[in-house]
Amino acid sequence: MQYLSEVYFDNEKDQVNRIISIQENCCYVINMKKRNAMPFIIEREIMNQNFVIGLYTEMDDPFNLPYTDDGIPKKTLDQRNLDWIFVTEWCIPKMSELLKKETRGKCISSIAEQSGYNVAKIKALLSRYWQRGMIKNALLPDWLYSGGSGKEKKGTKKSGRKRNIDLSGIQSSGIIITDVVKNQIISAYKKYYLSANKFTILDTYNLFLRDFYSDHVITKKNEYKLKNENQRPSYSQFRYYFEKIRDQNQEISLRESSKKYELTNRELTANSQSETFGIGSRFQIDATIADVYLVSSLHRDKPIGRPVVYGVIDVYSRMITGLYVGLEGPSALGATGALANMISNKVEFCKEFGIIISEEDWPCNHIPAIIIADRGEFMGHFPEGIINNFNITIENTRPYRGDMKGIVERKFGTINGKIKRQLPGAIMKEYRERGDVDYRLKANLDLHAFTEVMIELVLENNRMIMSKYETSRDMRINEVVPRPIDLWNYSIKAGTSQLRKADKKGFLLSLLPKAKGTVTRKGIKFTGLHYTSKLSIKEQWFVKKKRKIDIIYDPRNMKNIYIPLKNNDYEICYLISDQAQYGQDFFEEIAYSSELENELIREGRKKEPEINVNTMERIAKIVKKAENQKKNTISVNGKISKSKTLKNIRKNRSEEKAFNRNIEAFNLENDNDLKRGQGKVFSYFNKKEVVAKDDYLLNILEKIQNEDKGNDENE
Known part of the structure; x- marks a missing residue:
């Protein structure tokens, strides 16, 4: 089976081709290496044969990469x-x-x-x-990385082509567009074009000239006199910078009405067509909180509340193409789980839960052309990656208009009804009356078991006949039964499939949130944790100047982060060994812990100046006391010369050592505690006195004697 946008190598012609359209009996393909190539046609039967005999070989898509x-x-x-x-x-x-x-x-x-x-x-x-x-x-232009990246060119000469020579034979030079002129264009754009008057771009240009490049002449007609052509921007110059600053979403909202903007012109609703022509034309995604309470897998007697179920469904066939059952959401993380399952192999997915199926039972691991979603998690930056990298259009429904994605809501409403009738812990009515048994006490399914139930219900859905499905004339001729699996296979056979394959890793990287990390001497720092990687060690990132880098992370598992590279590959980073204990923590937990630590440090530092001041004051008092003691000694004994003072250092040291030994000696005679200054002083050289005491003391004294000899030698 061929897929839309699939890339393959033609071994006979030695060229790489892409399938750009699939019809009932033929495919349109294009040579990916030839400059300005145009499509050509191949019969589907011939294409299938060429794949079977090995003349065509499937290839990875070189452009299916996660740009940011x-x-x-x-x-x-x-x-x-x-x-x-x-x-x-x-x-x-x-x-x-x-x-x-x-x-x-x-x-x-x-x-x-x-x-x-x-x-x-x-x-x-x-x-x-x-x-x-x-x-x-x-x-994206081929000059993506050429020239001064993102920098405006400045010069003393006017850029662009020279102006035409007028009838008098004079060629006007024009003016340079400086920052002042750009600000004037922005002002005119906001004042006139973004108004309910609906001025055209030419009208805005004329009003711009009136405001900034004319003189108000007081005459009977009260006219404006424009400056010479050499002293004002041309319309082409104005139009060029006008196009650079314009915001089309804002224009629709302000020039028309906010209602029209919300209904038809938002950036994420580029296609308002509601008709579907085959599988993959439109998927709908929705989240619901199941009407059943679950228990913890760690403590089966403790309820954990109700699970969140995300479902993705194909509008044309009603096949459920993606499923997420968990505790995340409704949120971007829950939607990420559903979209990841959408492109996953369902045989492997079911195997994880002990359910054995064949590929024909659930043949869904593709991306669609359009996804219809709520105005919640899909309204922010979350879907930008899959929009730009995989050309998936996101259509968000209007507020309070669940009927605009009624297929998925109705389908999961039916499934929820079956859950309530069959599972313990289900919510049977909205309000309990006095004497009713609390349904939370009946819960006994954990998240894993409930996921098994949901998979069984999805597999059942894919095989059930839909009584209200309106089949087409061609379906009736071909005797197609209105079951999701039959409609899915019919669309593939009829050549109306819009399904596309996608690299799972690239798709997931496009969904995950992005942030900035800091390269430091300790590693790549993010949320207080430090990471390293093979590339960073090889290129010695950590010995260079501190800098910021782009990173991608999964908030549910901070064991790894990912660095997008220039060639649109990515580098996996790992926690350094002494921080591996945080690998299973959530992003929110680590961020909170880091912020709490910083707050405690900030609070603690508030007291440090006072501690420093008091410490300095106590040290000053100690020094002052010592100075006074020295002065008192000199006043009693008299002042001695400098040479005599320095000459007797060794003698003074010996006297001080003998004095301190009497103070520092331990007394073990009457008490087990070590008490200083109360011990009996024994002769080092008369060991007979000591032998009667204790062999242990003898060893201590011998050790002290040896150390003392060593110190005397050092002096």
């Missing part, structure tokens, strides 16, 4: 977004004509005439769009 917008210059992103708008507005609606060789040329000419783009530019964009996977990031 954070590392791409704004200029490059702006160019990509402009080209993407052109492709979605002008090319995708006419894709059937553009694919066919006999109608392609006429269609491109028509688009060029209406859009203002030249034919060569359109062909280049189409070729790049098809060759690189028909995703938004396919339109």
Whole structure:
């Protein structure tokens, strides 16, 4: 079976091709290496035979990689977004004509005439769009990493082509667009274009000239006199910077109405088409809290509340393509679990729970063209990665409009009803009356067992006939039974499938949150933890200057973090050995612990100045007391010369040593405790007195004697 956007190697022609469209009897493919290549057609039967005999070999998609917008210059992103708008507005609606060789040329000419783009530019964009996977990031310019990345070029000469020579034979030079001029353009854009008056760009330019490049002449007509052409920006210059600063979402909201913006023009709802043509056209995702209480797998007598169930369902066939059962959510983490399961092999997934199935029972491990979701977790930055890297359009429903994704809500409502009828711990009614048994006390299923139940219900759903499903005329001719599995297989056979394969690791990396880590001498620091990796050690990151780097992490498991690399690969980082104990903690737990530690340190440091001041004061008193004692001694004994003072250091040391020994000696005679200053002084050289005491004391005295001899030698 072939998939949309699949890449394969043609061994006979020695070229890499991509499947860009699958029809009932044929496929359209494109050479990925040829510059400005156009599609050509291959019969599906011939393609299948070539795969079987080994003439075609499946390959990994070289462009199916997790780009992140954070590392791409704004200029490059702006160019990509402009080209993407052109492709979605002008090319995708006419894709059937553009694919066919006999109608392609006429269609491109028509688009060029209406859009203002030249034919060569359109062909280049189409070729790049098809060759690189028909995703938004396919339109990233090839000069992504060339020149001054993200830096505006400044100079003393006006950039761009020279202006035309007028009828008088004079060529005007124009002006340089400085920061002052840019701020003037921004001001005009906000004041006039983002208004309910709906001024055109040309109107905005004229008002811009009136405000900043004219003189108000007081005459009978009260007119404005514009400055000379050499003293004002041209319309082309204005339009160029206007396009750089414009925000189309904001324009719709302010120029039209916030309601129209929310309904049809939000960035994540680029396609409002509700009709589906085959499996993979649209998936719906939804979360529900199951009406059953579960118990802890560690303590079976302790309830843990109700689980969250995320489901992903194909609108065309009603096949459930993704499932997540857990305690996360409804949240981005729960949605991540469902989307990860969506592209996972279901045979392996069921095997983890002791359920044996075949590939034909649940053949779902693909990505769709569109995902319809709530306005919750899919409204923020969470889905940006899969939008840009995998060309999945996210359609968010309007507030309080669950009917816009009624298929998945109705399906899981039916499943929830079966749960309530069969499982212990289920909520049978919304409010308990006096005397009713608390359903929480009846709970005995843990999360693993409940997941098994959900898998069985999903497998049942995939084989059940849908009485209210409206079959098409072609389905009736082909005697298709309206069951999800039959509709799924029919769509594949009919060539209407929009399913695509995706690299699981790249897909998951596109879903996981991104942050900044710091390279320090101790490792890569993130949330107070330090990580290392093979690449960082090899390139000696930790001996260089401290710097920030982009990282990707899974909040549920902080054992590893991931560094996106320039070639769109990634480096796995591991916790350093003395911090491995935190590997199983959640991101929130580690972040809280780190913040708590910092707060305790901040509170503790508030007292440090007072401690330092008091310590310094006590030291000063000790020094002062010592100074006074020395002065008193000198006043009693008289002052001696410097030479005599320094000459007697060894003698003074011996006297002080003998005095201290009497004070420091331990007394073990009457008490087991070691008491200093109360011991009997024995002669070092008369060991007979000591023998009668204790062999242990004898050993101590011998040790002291030997140490004393060593000290005398050092002096």
